Amino acid sequence: MRSDVLNSNSNSYGKVHDVKDVELVSAAKTLTLSDSGKVFMCESSGGAYEITLPPATENKVGWNCKFIVWEETPTADITIAAGSAILSGVNKDAGGDAANSTAGTQVSNIILDTTAERGDVVEIMYYGDEYVFTAFSSINNGIQTS
Numbered sequence: 001m002r003s004d005v006l007n008s009n010s011n012s013y014g015k016v017h018d019v020k021d022v023e024l025v026s027a028a029k030t031l032t033l034s035d036s037g038k039v040f041m042c043e044s045s046g047g048a049y050e051i052t053l054p055p056a057t058e059n060k061v062g063w064n065c066k067f068i069v070w071e072e073t074p075t076a077d078i079t080i081a082a083g084s085a086i087l088s089g090v091n092k093d094a095g096g097d098a099a100n101s102t103a104g105t106q107v108s109n110i111i112l113d114t115t116a117e118r119g120d121v122v123e124i125m126y127y128g129d130e131y132v133f134t135a136f137s138s139i140n141n142g143i144q145t146s
Helices: none
Strands: 022-025 039-042 049-052 064-069 077-080 087-092 108-114 121-127 130-136 144-145
Touching: 087 108, 087 144, 108 121
Parallel strands: 022 039, 039 064, 049 077, 087 130
Antiparallel strands: 064 121, 077 108, 108 144, 121 130
């Protein structure tokens, strides 16, 4: 029996329903391989915390996730930590500033700063032996690196 999506006589014909796996994060968390593909809504009303990415030695090519600032101007910094300088990426903000991009010098952390705004986003993917990221912020320096 064919599914309704494939059945040309159905109202669902040709429709693909893609629902993201979304999780609210408000305290320290260590991500695992099973977290690949998730969207993490981040808020820090309980204070600063760290989200640790899976160790590069245990990761798989294509592992990915997205972090979205959920709290309007977070109460405290949220650090996305790789454990060592294996993060490379582009970070663009509302002022056109790309100063927090890595520009050939890898970093260990991406920081969702207290100046960030709801909707600011970081997308991360693992490839080879490092993580690559793209970050966008609606305010200058809302997302930083270290």
